[in-house]
Amino acid sequence: MRQEIPYKIYLEEQEMPKQWYNVRADMKKKPAPILNPGTLKPVTLEELSGIFCEELAKQELDDVTACFDIPDEILNFYKMYRPSPLVRAYCLEKKLDTPAHIYYKFEGNNTSGSHKLNSAIAQAYYAKKQGLKGVTTETGAGQWGTALSMACAYLDLDCQVYMVKCSYEQKPFRREVMRTYGAHVTPSPSMSTEVGRKINAEFPGTTGSLGCAISEAVEAAMGQEGYRYVLGSVLTQVLLHQSVIGLEAKAALDKYNIKADTIIGCAGGGSNLGGLISPFVGQMLKGEADYEIIAVEPASCPSLTRGVYAYDYCDTGKVCPLAKMYTLGSGFIPSASHAGGLRYHGMSSVVSELYDQGYLKARSVEQTEVFKAAQTFAKVEGILPAPESSHAIKVAIDEALKCRETKEEKNIVFGLTGTGYFDMVAYQRFNDGEMADYIPTEEELKKSFATLPKC
Numbered sequence: 001m002r003q004e005i006p007y008k009i010y011l012e013e014q015e016m017p018k019q020w021y022n023v024r025a026d027m028k029k030k031p032a033p034i035l036n037p038g039t040l041k042p043v044t045l046e047e048l049s050g051i052f053c054e055e056l057a058k059q060e061l062d063d064v065t066a067c068f069d070i071p072d073e074i075l076n077f078y079k080m081y082r083p084s085p086l087v088r089a090y091c092l093e094k095k096l097d098t099p100a101h102i103y104y105k106f107e108g109n110n111t112s113g114s115h116k117l118n119s120a121i122a123q124a125y126y127a128k129k130q131g132l133k134g135v136t137t138e139t140g141a142g143q144w145g146t147a148l149s150m151a152c153a154y155l156d157l158d159c160q161v162y163m164v165k166c167s168y169e170q171k172p173f174r175r176e177v178m179r180t181y182g183a184h185v186t187p188s189p190s191m192s193t194e195v196g197r198k199i200n201a202e203f204p205g206t207t208g209s210l211g212c213a214i215s216e217a218v219e220a221a222m223g224q225e226g227y228r229y230v231l232g233s234v235l236t237q238v239l240l241h242q243s244v245i246g247l248e249a250k251a252a253l254d255k256y257n258i259k260a261d262t263i264i265g266c267a268g269g270g271s272n273l274g275g276l277i278s279p280f281v282g283q284m285l286k287g288e289a290d291y292e293i294i295a296v297e298p299a300s301c302p303s304l305t306r307g308v309y310a311y312d313y314c315d316t317g318k319v320c321p322l323a324k325m326y327t328l329g330s331g332f333i334p335s336a337s338h339a340g341g342l343r344y345h346g347m348s349s350v351v352s353e354l355y356d357q358g359y360l361k362a363r364s365v366e367q368t369e370v371f372k373a374a375q376t377f378a379k380v381e382g383i384l385p386a387p388e389s390s391h392a393i394k395v396a397i398d399e400a401l402k403c404r405e406t407k408e409e410k411n412i413v414f415g416l417t418g419t420g421y422f423d424m425v426a427y428q429r430f431n432d433g434e435m436a437d438y439i440p441t442e443e444e445l446k447k448s449f450a451t452l453p454k455c
């Protein structure tokens with residue numbers, strides 16, 4: 001007989017993971033090394049340490065150590081908002097009239113409103129430990145900038161955020177949360193960096209892009225004594241820190257002897273998905289268990305489902321190392337009508353390699369359907385989800401409805417990465433029936449594939 005399963009499965013504090021899990025250690029074929037954009041040779045620790053904190057650069061390059069101890073100070077910070085609950089979506093199951101059991105791991109239970117804080121605190125910690133004065137970064141939608149501001153405030157580090165100008169103007173409240181935590185927020189492109197001035201001169205009145213903000217943040221870090229650059233997704237160090245999501249989820253499932261059948265996550269740069277699936281994929285790699293894993297991406301920015309697996313620049317400014325990944329080309333810019341987040345042109349090299357080896361599938365969904373799923377979920381489960389997270393909700397609902405046909409009692413687990421309170425302009429468009437779906441044409445993709453570096 002099945003044990004009665006509570007609405008929320010919480011771990012006790014002492015059951016929280018004490019180590020992060022590096023899934024690369026258990027991969028027979030490892031992700032390809034990242035390359036120096038100047039020499040196109042594998043990046044050395046020394047080179048990487050010029051941009052990133054040394055400990056983080058080490059984590060980035062380490063594909064043999066399976067477990068990294070989580071330092072006590074980070075564990076204590078985690079305890080303020082973790083363990084995050086694994087919720088049994090009883091109300092959604094009832095609404096869908098499905099025999100499937102649906103679970104979601106909720107990461108929106110902190111002020112930043114997303115999983116980004118899990119890595120922000122780790123990155124800020126290593127910067128502090130190295131004796132740095134501060135860090136620089138970019139933010140698009142604002143979740144990463146908020147998370148990093150919180151982490152830096154806690155550790156008394158200076159935090160400089162280059163925020164994409166249109167987002168700076170459209171999301172004044174995100175900006176003010178960051179400033180309240182003491183961060184310096186600059187709309188990008190700015191006049192305070194060389195690259196910013198150049199872009200402003202070339203494109204007067206531009207509202208900016210993530211690629212440009214990255215280049216500004218990197219320049220700012222290189223130009224100030226005691227500063228390094230940090231990034232909230234895509235990198236393997238970020239995926240490592242986010243493994244706390246999967247480790248907790250697995251511990252919670254194990255506590256009630258639940259075996260997940262299908263695991264679903266949304267994929268932008270791949271950090272939450274990679275973190276959620278890491279321990280499960282680890283079991284698959286060792287032949288201990290089998291799972292169906294589905295990455296969900298927007299149809300308007302379909303890196304896994306329509307991209308190519310190749311070396312590409314991680315940023316439009318071409319200052320960061322190159323990574324081999326599923327990519328649409330660093331020149332790809334999703335349609336302006338796309339409101340659902342997950343706008344990144346590439347994908348974590350670990351998620352890309354696992355996808356290439358067949359450990360996960362990918363599906364793309366259109367944004368109107370995503371917002372419909374978000375609304376269905378909000379109505380019965382109470383939480384107003386982030387548009388990004390709602391990609392996973394959409395596919396979880398689809399899978400649960402399939403179970404209604406097949407009468408399968410599957411266990412479906414998905415990652416609910418955050419809340420959507422700062423995304424009300426997107427919800428407004430949806431509520432007003434003004435949301436459009438956009439799917440890039442083959443022609444458009446061909447054009448941006450042409451920007452791929454030849455190496």
Ligand SMILES: *Cc1c(COP(=O)(O)O)cnc(C)c1O
Nearest residue numbers: 233268269270271272388417418
């Ligand atoms: C940043 C973000 C994502 C996408 O980033 P990944 O690196 O792909 O996880 C998804 N959901 C929320 C709420 C986010 O803030």
